[in-house]
Amino acid sequence: MKVYFETLGCPKNFYDTQTAAGILENSGHVITDSPEEADAIVVNTCGFINDAKKESIEAVFDMARYKENGVKLIVSGCLAKRYSEELFEEMPEVDAFIGVNDYDLLPSLLNSSERSVNVSECSQTELPAMERKIDGRITTATIKIAEGCNNRCAYCIIPYIRGSYRSKRIENVIAEAETLAQSGCRELILIAQDTTYYGMDLYGKYMLPELLRKLCRIDGIHWIRLMYCYEDRITDELIETIREEDKICNYIDIPIQHASDNVLRNMRRRSTKESIEKTLDKLRDRISDIHIRTTLITGFPGETEEDFDILYDFVQEQRFARLGVFPYSQEEGTPAGEMENQVDEEIRAVRADDIMRMQLDISFENNRQKIGSVMEVIVDEIDEDGSFIGRTRYDAPEIDNSVIFTSSRKLEPGDFVNVRILDAFDYDLTGEEEI
DSSP: OEEEEEEOSSHHHHHHHHHHHHHHHHTTOEEESOGGGOSEEEEEEOOSSHHHHHHHHHHHHHHGGGGGGTOEEEEEEHHHHHHHHHHHHHOTTOSEEEOTTOGGGHHHHHTOOSOEEEOOOOOOSSOOOOOOOOOSOOSEEEEEOEESOOOOOTTOOHHHHHOSOEEOOHHHHHHHHHHHHHTTOOEEEEEOSOGGGTTHHHHSSOOHHHHHHHHTTSTTOOEEEEOSOOGGGOOHHHHHHHHHOTTEEEEEEOOOBOOOHHHHHHTTOSOOHHHHHHHHHHHHHHSTTOEEEEEEEESOTTOOHHHHHHHHHHHHHHOOSEEEEEEOOOOTTSTGGGOSSOOOHHHHHHHHHHHHHHHHHHHHHHHHTTTTOEEEEEEEEEOTTSOEEEEETTOOTTTSOEEEEEOSSOOOTTOEEEEEEEEEOSSEEEEEEOO
């Protein structure tokens, strides 16, 4: 069969799609990039927050129009895991539902004529190595080093969907990275629900620094990027590893969520405002050009004006290089969803907008300081007008800043070039290649 995947949500979902596509190809099926050509469609859904759930449901109904061509429709991922029974009743268009732990069932489901729900609880004690389908030459790739989460943040449904934390063995991560490097990958992005907890379940200690050092020895890999790091697990050893290893980007993603101790406590986070400040100070002291990305939640239940003022002042003081803000999403099945003192949705959104407007100015000021400097840039794509779009080592793909630049040479995606920065905008830089 020809199978088309429609994927929504975070990088972890796209990784799951590549794994599922690998399973199907190894079973003799063909992956197509066109739903019009498909014999079966798999919609890999997100179920993290309300907006993501709505987007996933709309995508399912959009793909359902191909049913008139005799296409089999399968829904997978977080939404399917979370609401499989309800969706089975409400979406007769869908032939099968599978959870986040059940992609190995896809080959048999494609041959089945029965409607079914196939959602199991995770019984894994470690994340196994599985072959992924990578289309063409890939220059930037994620590697999922662990799955699940042992943190029980009050607002988050992920541990209930994806299960407890389980690391992938170091040798399997290295083998996967070596395969990617041989296929032309130049940038590795490490992902998990909590990358800093890596190895504790398998080895009894935090193993991220050791994993990073081994990844740095792989020929062909030029940049290694860290996402989803918990503040309280950023150890001195990890900081020193980032500082000492040239391949590790001086960029770290630390989703702190808030800065008010009252809100952090209600969120069931282990951090405090003081601990966050100490970690940020230590990173900046030891790695002079470190670019810190964070994400925040506004309007968490019980967040007062005073709590928000603490967060606002904190962002103004810290001047994060990269920052995203999400209004709190009340999710059923989470402790926060049952809390009293839910903040009005409009207030949640207004508070998020207030911080993002401030961050717009901070980002512009940070970018202006780069004018005149020469920065290493990876080419991501070639624009229609012949210019190039890329990123510095301080920017993750699709979520951070871009560099739009010109060059007299013929460049290809994955090339690294030195670019002199000529101008700066809120979230982008412009320049020309320094020959």
